[in-house]
Each structure stands twice: as structure tokens, then as C-alpha cells.
Amino acid sequence: MPAIGDVARLAGVSKSTASRALTGRGYVAEETRSRVERAASEIGYIASPAAASLVTGRTKNVGVVIPFVNGWFFGEVLEGIERALLAAGYDLTLYNVAPSGPERARVFDFFLARARVDAVIAVGVDLDGGELAKLDRRDTSVVCLGGRAAGVARISVDDRAVGQLAAEHLLHLGHTRIAHLAGAGAAARPLSVQGERRHGFLDALAAAGLAPGGRADVSECAMTMPGGYVAALQLLGRPGPRPTAVVATCDEVAFGILRAAERLGISVPGDLSVIGIDGHEYAEMFGLTTIEQDPADQGRLAVDVVLRLLGEASVPDPLPDSGAPLPTRLVVRASTARPAR
Amino acid sequence: MPAIGDVARLAGVSKSTASRALTGRGYVAEETRSRVERAASEIGYIASPAAASLVTGRTKNVGVVIPFVNGWFFGEVLEGIERALLAAGYDLTLYNVAPSGPERARVFDFFLARARVDAVIAVGVDLDGGELAKLDRRDTSVVCLGGRAAGVARISVDDRAVGQLAAEHLLHLGHTRIAHLAGAGAAARPLSVQGERRHGFLDALAAAGLAPGGRADVSECAMTMPGGYVAALQLLGRPGPRPTAVVATCDEVAFGILRAAERLGISVPGDLSVIGIDGHEYAEMFGLTTIEQDPADQGRLAVDVVLRLLGEASVPDPLPDSGAPLPTRLVVRASTARPAR
DNA sequence: CTGAAAGCGCTTACAG
DNA sequence: CTGAAAGCGCTTACAG
Numbered sequence: 001m002p003a004i005g006d007v008a009r010l011a012g013v014s015k016s017t018a019s020r021a022l023t024g025r026g027y028v029a030e031e032t033r034s035r036v037e038r039a040a041s042e043i044g045y046i047a048s049p050a051a052a053s054l055v056t057g058r059t060k061n062v063g064v065v066i067p068f069v070n071g072w073f074f075g076e077v078l079e080g081i082e083r084a085l086l087a088a089g090y091d092l093t094l095y096n097v098a099p100s101g102p103e104r105a106r107v108f109d110f111f112l113a114r115a116r117v118d119a120v121i122a123v124g125v126d127l128d129g130g131e132l133a134k135l136d137r138r139d140t141s142v143v144c145l146g147g148r149a150a151g152v153a154r155i156s157v158d159d160r161a162v163g164q165l166a167a168e169h170l171l172h173l174g175h176t177r178i179a180h181l182a183g184a185g186a187a188a189r190p191l192s193v194q195g196e197r198r199h200g201f202l203d204a205l206a207a208a209g210l211a212p213g214g215r216a217d218v219s220e221c222a223m224t225m226p227g228g229y230v231a232a233l234q235l236l237g238r239p240g241p242r243p244t245a246v247v248a249t250c251d252e253v254a255f256g257i258l259r260a261a262e263r264l265g266i267s268v269p270g271d272l273s274v275i276g277i278d279g280h281e282y283a284e285m286f287g288l289t290t291i292e293q294d295p296a297d298q299g300r301l302a303v304d305v306v307l308r309l310l311g312e313a314s315v316p317d318p319l320p321d322s323g324a325p326l327p328t329r330l331v332v333r334a335s336t337a338r339p340a341r
Numbered sequence: 342m343p344a345i346g347d348v349a350r351l352a353g354v355s356k357s358t359a360s361r362a363l364t365g366r367g368y369v370a371e372e373t374r375s376r377v378e379r380a381a382s383e384i385g386y387i388a389s390p391a392a393a394s395l396v397t398g399r400t401k402n403v404g405v406v407i408p409f410v411n412g413w414f415f416g417e418v419l420e421g422i423e424r425a426l427l428a429a430g431y432d433l434t435l436y437n438v439a440p441s442g443p444e445r446a447r448v449f450d451f452f453l454a455r456a457r458v459d460a461v462i463a464v465g466v467d468l469d470g471g472e473l474a475k476l477d478r479r480d481t482s483v484v485c486l487g488g489r490a491a492g493v494a495r496i497s498v499d500d501r502a503v504g505q506l507a508a509e510h511l512l513h514l515g516h517t518r519i520a521h522l523a524g525a526g527a528a529a530r531p532l533s534v535q536g537e538r539r540h541g542f543l544d545a546l547a548a549a550g551l552a553p554g555g556r557a558d559v560s561e562c563a564m565t566m567p568g569g570y571v572a573a574l575q576l577l578g579r580p581g582p583r584p585t586a587v588v589a590t591c592d593e594v595a596f597g598i599l600r601a602a603e604r605l606g607i608s609v610p611g612d613l614s615v616i617g618i619d620g621h622e623y624a625e626m627f628g629l630t631t632i633e634q635d636p637a638d639q640g641r642l643a644v645d646v647v648l649r650l651l652g653e654a655s656v657p658d659p660l661p662d663s664g665a666p667l668p669t670r671l672v673v674r675a676s677t678a679r680p681a682r
Numbered sequence: 683c684t685g686a687a688a689g690c691g692c693t694t695a696c697a698g
Numbered sequence: 699c700t701g702a703a704a705g706c707g708c709t710t711a712c713a714g
Contacts, residue, residue, distance in 0.1 A: 001456070001479070003707055014685045019709055026710085027683055046454050050400070051707035054391045054690045061434075069423075070416030078410050082437040086444060091452065092435045093402075096423040103427060111432065114390050115342070138342070226626045259626065262603070285567045285600065344691055355701045360693055367694085368699055392691035395706045 002043045011039035022047065057139075061091040062306060063117035065107065067099050067124055071224070072252065072280050073295050077123050077145060080299025088307055088314075093117055099125055108134050115140070119306045122147055123299075124193070141309040145302045146193055153309075155302045157293045158325035159193050163200025163247070165330060166275045166291055170245040171208050174338050175273060178205065179217040179243035181231050181253050186220055194223065194249050197277060201247055217243055221253060228256025236264055236272070244339040245273040251280035251290055258286055258335065269337035279331065287334035298326060343384045352380040363388065398480075402432040403647060404458035406448065408440050408465055412565070413593065413621050414636050418464050418486060421640025429648055429655075434458055440466055449475050456481070460647045463488055464640075465534070482650040486643045487534055494650075496643045498634045499666035500534050504541025504588070506671060507616050507632055511586040512549050514679050516614060519546065520558035520584035522572050522594050527561055535564065535590050538618060542588050558584055562594060569597025577605055577613070585680040586614040592621035592631055599627055599676065610678035620672065628675035639667060 008018040013032060020026040021036035028036075039045075053059045062085055068074045078094075085092045095111060097104045108131050112120065119141035127135075127142065127149035135142055145155045170178050180201045183194025190199060198218065205211065221231035228248060236242060237260075248254035254276030258268060266272050276283065279292025307314075349359040354373060361367040362377035369377075380386075394400045403426055409415045419435075426433045436452060438445045449472050453461065460482035468476075468483065468490035476483055486496045511519050521542045524535025531540060539559060546552065562572035569589060577583060577598075589595035595617030599609060607613050617624065620633025648655075 004709095005707085015707090016686080016709080017684055020684090023709080029683060032683080044454075046451065048395070048707055049455050049457050050391045050395045051690090052709075054389070054395060054692085054707080055709045057690085059391070064435075069410060069419050070413060072411060075411030075416060078435075079437055082410075082435060086436075086438075086447070086452070089451075091457065094405075094419075094423060094433045094435045095427075096420055097427075106427070110387065110430075111427070113385075113387050116390050116432065225623055229626050256626070282566055285570050285597070345693095346691085356691090357693080357702080358700055361700090364693080370699060373699080389691055392706090393693075395691080395708085396693045398706085 002045045004045070004047065006043060007036060007040045007045045010043065011036045058310075059091075059116055059118050060089060061093055061117045062303070063093045063095055063112060063120045063140075065095045065097065065120060065122045065125060067097065069094075069096050073250070073278060074123065076295035077299040077302075080296030081121060081123075081303055082299075083296075084300040084303035088303070088312065090118075090303075090307075112140065113138065118310055119143070121145060121299075121302045121306060122149065122152075123302075126191075127152065141306060143302050143305045143309070145298055148191060153305050155298050155305065156193075156325065157298075157328050159196035160200040160203070161325070162277055162291050162293075162328055163197035164204045165200070165328075166197075166247045166277055167201045167204035169275055169289070169330060169332075169336065170247065170273060171204060171210075173245075173273065173336060175245040176210060176339075177241065177243045178210070178245045178247065179219075179235055180247045181228060181235070181249060181257065182218055182220045183223040183249040183253075184220050184227075186249070187218075194220075197249050223250050223253060225252045225256040225259070228253030229260050230256070232257040232260035233264070236260060236266055242266075242272070244271070245275070245336070248274060248276045251276035251278040251283050251288060254288055254290070254335075255280075255282065255286055258288070268335055270340060273336040273339070275336050279329075283331070284333070289333045289336040290331055292329045292331050293326065301326070342389075343386045345386070345388065347384055348377060348381045348386045351384065352377045399651075400432075400457055400459050401430060402434055402458045403644070404434045404436055404453060404461045404481075406436045406438065406461060406463045406466060408438065410435075410437050414591070414619060415464065417636035418640040418643075421637030422462060422464075422644055423640075424637075425641040425644035429644065429653065431459075431648075453481065454479065459651055460484070462486060462643045462647060463490065463493075464643075467532075468493070482647060484643050484646045484650070486639055489532060494646050496639050496646065497534075497666065498639075498669050500537035501541040501544070502666065503618055503632050503634075503669055504538035505545045506541070506669075507538075507588045507618055508542045508545035510616060510630070510671060510673075510677065511588065511614060512545065512551075514586075514614065514677060516586040516680050517551060518582065518584045519551070519586045519588065520560075520576055521588045522569055522576070522590060522598065523559055523561045524564040524590040524594075525561050525568075527590070528559075535561075538590050564591050564594060566593045566597040566600070569594030570601050571597070573598040573601035574605070577601060577607055583607075583613070585612070586616070586677070589615060589617045592617035592619040592624050592629060595629055595631070595676075596621075596623065596627055599629070609676050611681060614677040614680070616677050620670075624672070625674070630674045630677040631672055633670045633672050634667065642667070 008015045021028045021033040095107045115138045124146040126147045143153045182198040186194040186198040221227040276290040283290045349356045362369045362374040436448045456479045465487040467488045523539040527535040527539040562568040617631040624631045
């Protein structure tokens with residue numbers, strides 16, 4: 001493998017000058033620079049990241065901590081992050097770990113402690129004080145997407161407003177018996193995505209005078225299609241008055257509800273309206289009314305923030321304030337309608 | 342950050358001895374080793390990977406080249422790879438690039454050329470000679486999962502046998518008008534996963550005396566649920582005799598077929614049998630007959646092979662021969678039955 | 683604007 | 699079994 005000395009020799013300069021020419025740091029005569037660049041590309045020179053990072057302390061590598069890879073939202077986010085990092089010349093190191101457990105501790109105590117990454121993007125996980133302190137010790141920048149951490153930039157839609165809007169859409173259509181299939185942990189962790197959505201749902205019902213405990217029915221399920229399916233079989237299959245509409249905590253749960261309704265012979269939207277949240281790529285095929293967000297773009301945005309934290313000059317400056325919620329869009333399809341009289 | 346010199350001082354030994362004690366290479370008195378280890382953990386020392394790799398040439402980092410992250414098979418594989426690498430103390434660097442295009446070239450010419458990874462696992466992509474040569478120049482080990490590359494270890498099920506088995510299941514039930522929704526590119530690239538499955542399907546029909554061009558109907562679609570949905574609407578909606586059974590190139594396409602059948606009022610399995618391939622986590626919920634494989638385990642296996650190529654002694658030796666196809670399993674559910682007479 | 687030298691933090695022959 | 703020294707391939711003050 002050619003080293004910088006080979007480039008220098010070929011270009012007839014010192015290693016210092018070759019380095020300055022190639023990294024763009026420090027003064028180099030224009031003529032010299034192009035000569036060095038030509039020499040480098042001629043022999044296929046690429047600087048060793050290990051050697052460079054040993055002296056600069058920078059690795060051009062960003063870690064992504066993410067609880068799932070399978071799952072539409074997470075997959076989209078990851079692809080968005082990856083595209084943006086590649087474009088910026090950064091590597092992406094993946095840490096796919098469960099929200100809690102020994103593996104997560106190992107990632108923070110060993111993998112991230114090796115200081116191999118310049119920054120961490122935490123997707124859908126909250127970081128506690130100890131974890132933040134460990135990252136801070138190594139000067140690792142942090143951005144949250146979905147989850148939260150004290151004093152850390154955060155990319156997210158306003159999930160409470162989204163939950164509220166979903167319920168309001170159904171109220172506006174005239175529904176009064178509206179159920180909510182919330183994500184597991186919604187009640188226990190009110191600041192989680194599913195917790196916020198549930199909160200928004202309850203707010204909307206309360207504002208309409210439909211206090212929960214009265215007609216509203218909130219249960220929790222895994223945020224997957226089978227999760228929604230099983231929960232909907234219980235919700236829709238039991239005796240007594242059925243809700244005429246359901247807010248699903250996400251589109252995958254909504255797909256499960258549609259499937260359960262089909263199985264139970266409940267027609268959608270004739271007997272039941274269903275609204276999801278996310279804008280899953282399958283939503284159109286299922287004719288699902290939903291509130292769209294753009295997770296891939298959120299991933300891109302997280303990278304923009306990270307690069308800015310790392311002082312990359314080339315990043316466009318006017319980013320949306322990381323405190324400001326990202327856009328969402330109500331898309332009405334065939335799964336919601338006025339209730340049957 | 343503590344450096345190895347700090348550990349050495351605290352333990353009262355030289356840096357050389359500290360290094361030998363910590364890496365386990367070379368002779369160190371047992372008593373010395375434990376003293377060094379205690380000193381290291383006391384001050385929270387972790388060796389700088391940049392410095393270590395500069396001298397050893399090893400990075401403890403594996404690159405994964407993968408065309409999609411979203412998509413059940415790929416997500417499962419990626420999670421399986423990640424778990425196994427973390428357990429071995431390796432980082433995973435993600436290169437999520439389209440099968441062709443400038444980004445792919447950039448990954449091989451720039452990112453992988455930086456020699457930041459010890460090995461590459463190529464998932465669902467074929468590597469050409471030029472790409473292999475580039476990796477070889479940097480002494481990067483390679484393993485293929487799904488895709489192929491000349492002279493490279495390969496982890497895969499026998500996709501031809503799988504396609505054949507799927508068709509045989511339907512033949513065995515008594516179907517004679519059997520269609521196949523193949524994955525895009527199946528005919529053009531016969532060695533691709535979708536190409537092999539198509540080949541197996543045609544073999545089975547030919548063996549049963551049902552030559553294609555006669556009754557068999559093979560069309561291609563994107564290997565996604567909407568892909569299967571759109572193609573199935575065409576296949577099942579057009580006038581003329583309908584097939585009584587369909588082999589889907591993967592479960593996601595099968596789900597799309599089920600959805601299309603529902604929309605067209607075609608009952609499954611009464612009027613139409615559908616079999617998928619993969620063992621998608623949603624297959625049970627959809628009552629889909631399928632041929633299961635275990636992509637997460639394939640990911641784990643790919644890591645085992647990689648670690649062995651890298652000479653990691655701790656890897657269990659008796660791995661399945663990488664040439665031998667991996668196990669699959671026919672799981673019969675409610676979506677297939679005898680044809681109506 | 684350019685070069686010689688030091689140093690980033692490790693590991694590895696080489697002596698002893 | 700242990701230590702002193704060299705060196706991996708860069709970048710960065712520091713002189714000039």
C-alpha cells in the first residue's frame with residue numbers, strides 16, 4: 001500500500017507538504033497542491049484512517065445506537081442516516097442493541113469507550129446520565145432521534161400532536177366510540193413515542209367531552225402487525241358495544257387491525273374506521289388513512305446536526321431548530337369514514 | 342484518557358510487558374499479568390484501536406455490504422451479523438448501497454480502500470472481479486451471503502431446491518394450473534436468488550409434464566408486498582382461465598397476492614392456493630404456507646466463517662461446509678389446499 | 683510557502 | 699520472563 005512518503009517522493013515535496021496539500025489544512029502553493037494530488041491519484045494513495053486519527057483524534061466515523069433494524073421506521077431512519085454519512089465521507093458503525101440488558105452496557109462501556117466514533121446518533125432510545133457522561137469523557141457528540149437525553153439535540157415529530165390529530169380526524173367524522181391501540185409501555189413511559197401519542201389521543205377525547213373510562217378504550221400491544229392483530233381480535237371480538245373507530249399507535253399495528261377486522265367479518269370503513277400513524281410504504285396498498293412522517297429525512301437531518309456539531313464547514317447552516325417538531329401530514333384514504341347510523 | 346503508559350506505571354512494569362499482559366501475546370508471568378489487568382481496570386484503560394491497528398494491521402471491524410436494510414430478510418440477516426460480531430468484540434461498519442451505481446463504486450474505491458475493515462460480508466450482492474481484486478489488495482477477507490463471488494465462501498440455502506419444493510407441494514395437492522410470481526431480474530440473472538427459485542419452479546413443472554408456455558405462467562415483480570399485490574391484480578384479474586395456485590418468490594410477495602385475492606373476491610385456499618418462501622415473521626398471522634429459512638442464523642454463520650478466516654482461535658471449528666446448503670422447512674398453513682373440482 | 687522533527691499510542695522483534 | 703528501542707503512517711507546531 002502506498003504511504004504518504006511515496007506520494008511526497010513522486011511529487012518532489014516533503015511529507016509535511018504532501019499532507020497539507022491532501023488534507024487542505026495549512027498553506028500550500030496552488031501549483032504544488034495539484035502536483036501532489038496528481039501524484040496521489042496516480043498511485044492510488046488513500047490516507048490511513050488509523051494513522052490520521054491517532055494524531056487528529058478524529059475518526060470520520062459515526063456510531064448509530066438503534067434497538068431494531070427490522071421495522072419500517074427504524075429501517076428508513078437507518079437508510080437515511082447511512083446515505084447522508086456516506087455522502088459526507090463518514091463511516092457508520094452500527095450498534096443494534098435492545099433498549100436494556102447487558103449488551104447495551106457493553107456497547108457504552110467497551111465499544112463506544114474505544115473512542116472509535118466522533119459522534120453517536122441514538123435512534124429510539126433514551127440515554128441516561130451515566131451513558132452521557134461516558135460519551136462526554138471521550139468527547140463524543142450526541143444527537144437523539146425519537147428518544148431523548150438531557151441537554152442533547154433531538155430530532156422528532158411532535159408525537160403528542162400527532163396522536164391528537166389522529167383522534168380529531170375520527171371525532172370530526174362523527175365517531176364517539178373511539179378506541180386506541182397504544183404501543184407497549186405507553187402508559188408506563190409517558191415521554192416515549194407511544195406514550196406521547198397516547199397522551200395526544202386522550203387530550204383530544206377529553207377536549208371533546210369523551211373522557212376515557214367512559215367510552216374510550218385504550219389498550220397496549222407490541223408495535224408490529226401481529227401485535228395489532230392479536231390486540232384487535234380481543235378488542236373487536238369481545239361481546240358488548242364495539243368501538244366504531246380505532247387509532248393505531250403506528251401503521252403496522254393498523255395493518256394488524258385491518259387483518260383482524262377482515263377475519264371477524266367487520267367491514268372497514270363501514271363498521272369500523274381505522275387510522276394509523278407513520279406513512280408506512282404499505283399504507284397506500286392497504287388503503288390506510290394515516291399521518292405521514294418522513295423517517296429517512298429525519299435520519300438525514302440527524303446527520304446534518306451531527307456534522308455541524310463536529311464542525312464540518314460544508315454543512316448547510318440553516319437547519320431547522322432541533323427543538324422544533326418536524327412536519328407531518330394527514331393522508332385520508334379508504335379506511336376512515338363517517339360512522340354508520 | 343489513560344494510555345498504556347499509565348497502566349504500566351501503576352503496575353510497576355514496562356509498556357511492553359503491560360501490552361503483552363493485556364493482549365495475551367507473548368510470555369508474561371501469571372502474577373504480573375493479573376497485576377497489570379487490575380491496574381488497567383482500575384483506571385478504566387481501553388487500548389486505542391487506532392494505535393493498535395496501526396501496528397498490527399488489524400482493526401477488529403467488519404464491513405457489511407447490503408443493498409437494503411428495510412425488508413425482512415435483510416433486516417434479519419443484519420441483526421444476526423450484528424449480534425455475532427458484538428459478541429466477538431468486533432465493530433460492524435454498514436455499507437448500505439444499491440446493487441449498482443456510483444455509490445457502490447465509491448464504497449469499494451474509497452471506503453473499503455481505507456483498509457478500515459478486516460473483512461467484508463456481502464449480503465445479497467454479487468462481487469465482480471475488480472471489486473474482489475480491490476479487497477484482496479488490502480488483504481480483506483470476504484464472505485458472501487445470498488450473492489456470489491468467484492472463489493469466495495458462500496452462505497445460502499439451495500434456492501433452486503426451494504423453488505422446486507414449493508411447486509411440488511402444489512403439484513402434490515393436485516394443482517395443474519400453477520403460476521409463479523418471480524422476483525424482478527429472475528430470468529435475466531439466473532444465478533440470483535430469484536433466478537434460482539424460478540429455475541426450481543420450472544424444473545418441477547417440467548418434471549410433472551407441465552411445460553411452461555403451456556399452462557405455467559411466470560411473471561416478475563418487485564420482491565415486496567406492493568410488488569406482489571400489483572402483479573397479482575394483473576395475473577388474477579385478467580380474463581381467461583385463472584391459475585389455481587401460485588408460487589410466490591418470497592413471503593412478502595405472497596402477502597401481496599393474498600391481499601389482491603381478497604380485493605378481487607377470490608377465496609384462499611378455496612379458489613386459489615398461495616405458497617411463499619422465507620418464513621417471514623408475519624406468515625403465521627396470514628396463515629401462509631411457506632418454506633422457512635433462518636436468515637438471522639445465516640448472518641451468525643457468516644460471522645463464524647469470517648472470524649475463522651481472520652484466524653480467531655475461539656471460533657468453534659466444525660462449521661457447516663460453506664458449500665453445503667442450509668436447512669429449510671416446508672410449513673403448511675391455511676393458504677394451500679387441494680384445488681376445487 | 684516548505685521541510686525537519688516530534689509525537690499520537692500502541693506492538694513487536696531483539697537483547698538480556 | 700521483562701525492558702529499551704524502533705516503528706506503524708500520519709499531522710502539526712516550529713523554524714526558516
